[in-house]
Amino acid sequence: MFVQFFYRLRERGVPVTPTSFLRLQKALALGLIGSVDDFYTAARAILVKSERYFDTYDQVFAHHFKGATLEEITDVDLTDIAKALLEEWLKRPKEMAEALGLDEKQLAQYTPEELIRYFLDRLKEQKEAHHGGDRWIGTGGTSPVGHSGSHPGGMRVGGASRNKSAVKVAMERRYRDYSQEGPLTELQMGEALKRLRRMIPYGPRDVVNVDKTIRETMRNGGEISIVFDRRLTDRLKVILMIDNGGWSMDPYIEIVQTLFNYARSQFKDLKIYYFHNTLYGRVWLDPQRHLRPEAVEEFTRRDPDTRLIMVGDAAMAPYELMGANGSLYVGQKESRSSEERLKFLARIFRHAVWLNPQAEAGWGYTWTIEAIGKIFPMFELTLDGLEKAVQHLMKRH
Amino acid sequence: MNPVGEPSRFRGAAKYILDDELAKIVNVSIALEMPLLLKGEPGTGKTMLAHAIAESLAMPLIALNVKSSMKLLDALYQYDTLTRLNDSRFGDSKRDVSNIGEYIRMGKIGQAFVSDCRTVLLIDEIDKADTDFQDDMLDVLDQMQFDIMEIDKTVTAKNRPVIIITSNAKKDLSDPFLGRCNFHHIAFPDPEMMRMILNVHFPNLSEGLAKACLFTFYRLREFRGIEKKPATRELINWVRALQADPDFDLKTVENGEIPYLGVLFKKSVDLSLAIQQAGRARR
Numbered sequence: 001m002f003v004q005f006f007y008r009l010r011e012r013g014v015p016v017t018p019t020s021f022l023r024l025q026k027a028l029a030l031g032l033i034g035s036v037d038d039f040y041t042a043a044r045a046i047l048v049k050s051e052r053y054f055d056t057y058d059q060v061f062a063h064h065f066k067g068a069t070l071e072e073i074t075d076v077d078l079t080d081i082a083k084a085l086l087e088e089w090l091k092r093p094k095e096m097a098e099a100l101g102l103d104e105k106q107l108a109q110y111t112p113e114e115l116i117r118y119f120l121d122r123l124k125e126q127k128e129a130h131h132g133g134d135r136w137i138g139t140g141g142t143s144p145v146g147h148s149g150s151h152p153g154g155m156r157v158g159g160a161s162r163n164k165s166a167v168k169v170a171m172e173r174r175y176r177d178y179s180q181e182g183p184l185t186e187l188q189m190g191e192a193l194k195r196l197r198r199m200i201p202y203g204p205r206d207v208v209n210v211d212k213t214i215r216e217t218m219r220n221g222g223e224i225s226i227v228f229d230r231r232l233t234d235r236l237k238v239i240l241m242i243d244n245g246g247w248s249m250d251p252y253i254e255i256v257q258t259l260f261n262y263a264r265s266q267f268k269d270l271k272i273y274y275f276h277n278t279l280y281g282r283v284w285l286d287p288q289r290h291l292r293p294e295a296v297e298e299f300t301r302r303d304p305d306t307r308l309i310m311v312g313d314a315a316m317a318p319y320e321l322m323g324a325n326g327s328l329y330v331g332q333k334e335s336r337s338s339e340e341r342l343k344f345l346a347r348i349f350r351h352a353v354w355l356n357p358q359a360e361a362g363w364g365y366t367w368t369i370e371a372i373g374k375i376f377p378m379f380e381l382t383l384d385g386l387e388k389a390v391q392h393l394m395k396r397h
Numbered sequence: 398m399n400p401v402g403e404p405s406r407f408r409g410a411a412k413y414i415l416d417d418e419l420a421k422i423v424n425v426s427i428a429l430e431m432p433l434l435l436k437g438e439p440g441t442g443k444t445m446l447a448h449a450i451a452e453s454l455a456m457p458l459i460a461l462n463v464k465s466s467m468k469l470l471d472a473l474y475q476y477d478t479l480t481r482l483n484d485s486r487f488g489d490s491k492r493d494v495s496n497i498g499e500y501i502r503m504g505k506i507g508q509a510f511v512s513d514c515r516t517v518l519l520i521d522e523i524d525k526a527d528t529d530f531q532d533d534m535l536d537v538l539d540q541m542q543f544d545i546m547e548i549d550k551t552v553t554a555k556n557r558p559v560i561i562i563t564s565n566a567k568k569d570l571s572d573p574f575l576g577r578c579n580f581h582h583i584a585f586p587d588p589e590m591m592r593m594i595l596n597v598h599f600p601n602l603s604e605g606l607a608k609a610c611l612f613t614f615y616r617l618r619e620f621r622g623i624e625k626k627p628a629t630r631e632l633i634n635w636v637r638a639l640q641a642d643p644d645f646d647l648k649t650v651e652n653g654e655i656p657y658l659g660v661l662f663k664k665s666v667d668l669s670l671a672i673q674q675a676g677r678a679r680r
Contacts, residue, residue: 045579223486
């Protein structure tokens with residue numbers, strides 16, 4: 001039974017090692033685990049090494065030890081429920097009234113907004129998950145309220161988790177917020193970008209260099225002569241170029257903003273430039289891309305060790321990238337194509353990446369993404385993508 | 398000393414509220430002699446747990462606060478070359494300059510190893526150090542011994558310490574590291590739990606004030622755009638501030654006003670955002 005559980009976890013992508021599984025056996029052998037509840041906590045502590053997998057663990061556990069069905073990873077939105085609720089209400093006011101514990105007349109007085117409010121309040125009162133009954137909000141039951149086939153634990157109502165059986169706790173899926181699909185926060189971004197730094201001696205000489213001190217003292221015939229060094233400080237130069245124009249970047253504003261905020265607070269030597277869709281003759285220091293332009297040629301004068309991070313969805317019409325006069329703006333005469341400009345930048349800065357907020361799965365459908373991906377190594381703007389990008393930026397070449 | 402057959406059990410300490418789940422995990426880890434890795438938001442009591450374990454098992458606590466520049470050797474031992482150099486030059490100390498052993502000082506891990514009784518070893522904020530440090534340290538903790546190169550001596554742990562490691566990182570630590578630890582993620586306490594925590598710190602807190610404070614506190618945590626959300630420590634300080642204010646009236650909090658916002662929000666950006674949103678909520 002446990003072996004099956006182990007393989008089930010692996011199948012669902014939780015990296016469980018055989019060693020840790022043996023350790024769990026040892027814990028069982030030592031008599032440390034007396035109940036399913038104990039098993040739930042102990043097995044999780046021993047087998048699962050990241051809160052990102054806690055949610056999957058909960059699902060597998062619930063499935064394995066209760067036979068609760070593993071749900072497809074679809075999210076039930078409260079608004080969806082609210083919508084379904086309204087539809088239901090319009091169709092069968094009588095049943096609705098019963099389910100909510102009101103009589104029909106009362107119900108008729110509610111406006112749709114009030115009804116949803118009431119419904120949500122009820123949801124919060126409901127302390128335990130409810131399945132298959134004929135009242136309340138639950139799954140697969142005959143209750144008219146709720147989303148058919150959806151998992152109530154997914155909504156994170158209730159919250160009180162003490163004094164419940166492990167299977168029930170597992171079914172609550174308390175950790176779904178930590179699972180990998182969640183949005184990228186500034187904190188996570190910070191973790192990923194932390195590696196992006198280069199320590200060089202800087203500042204006053206205030207650290208004793210023991211080796212040199214000993215050598216100097218010997219040279220001095222035993223007369224002590226202490227040698228001081230500078231401390232190591234982070235002096236990495238970073239240039240961030242952000243595509244802030246056009247509706248195609250709109251859905252990603254928040255995530256780019258997060259990256260921007262983090263970068264501004266963390267990197268000591270950071271320049272931020274803006275462009276629209278792709279680069280032409282110049283980039284701008286002001287977000288309106290109007291007042292403070294800087295010619296791309298000027299970048300040859302920068303330290304070639306600077307890390308260049310481009311952020312954009314790289315989606316545009318092919319001629320914008322390839323045409324010598326591809327710029328969207330009238331009056332902006334160009335002698336070289338944007339592709340050439342990008343190649344030019346990639347030649348100046350050895351350490352450069354392109355971060356794309358669009359999911360990698362969709363890249364194949366846009367021609368320009370592929371074309372730009374050949375010039376700059378392209379990474380997804382997600383936790384994993386950022387980590388890979390940082391690895392690439394810190395590589396010696 | 399406790400033989401393995403009869404492990405000392407951990408049940409929580411006076412100033413620390415322990416949930417059942419965590420207590421089980423701590424006990425399993427002690428019995429399996431595995432380090433326990435704790436992750437979670439700041440303010441969920443990761444560091445406090447180690448203190449509480451030490452207190453309840455009556456073992457001394459040795460805390461190693463990891464810094465980004467730290468090398469593993471610093472945590473094991475230090476060879477105080479400068480003092481030795483000084484002694485050899487001036488020779489006015491009682492130490493024997495020809496004996497290097499007299500210039501070896503134990504680091505925190507070293508101290509835990511040579512201690513005569515079993516200790517709780519807290520390795521705080523391991524994520525600050527680089528990966529090599531982490532992996533090498535786990536080797537040492539696995540084998541329970543390390544070598545002092547200068548005097549060619551092996552230090553072996555007299556008693557295997559109870560090891561608690563904390564990490565603030567959202568990012569995972571390396572696989573070999575994780576493979577050797579038990580893991581737990583401490584979720585942010587829910588209001589009920591928080592109420593118990595408040596009770597421990599303020600035995601005479603009135604029900605009304607506690608309720609109003611908790612309500613406001615959890616509302617504040619939901620404000621948008623806040624970089625550093627107020628945590629347990631901020632809540633406790635805030636309640637303390639409210640209690641210290643002689644003019645404080647419970648009604649103000651109940652009416653949605655929030656005095657001493659600065660106690661809860663430490664960053665100026667957060668504070669101004671909070672003031673904005675608090676103002677909007679009241680209207």
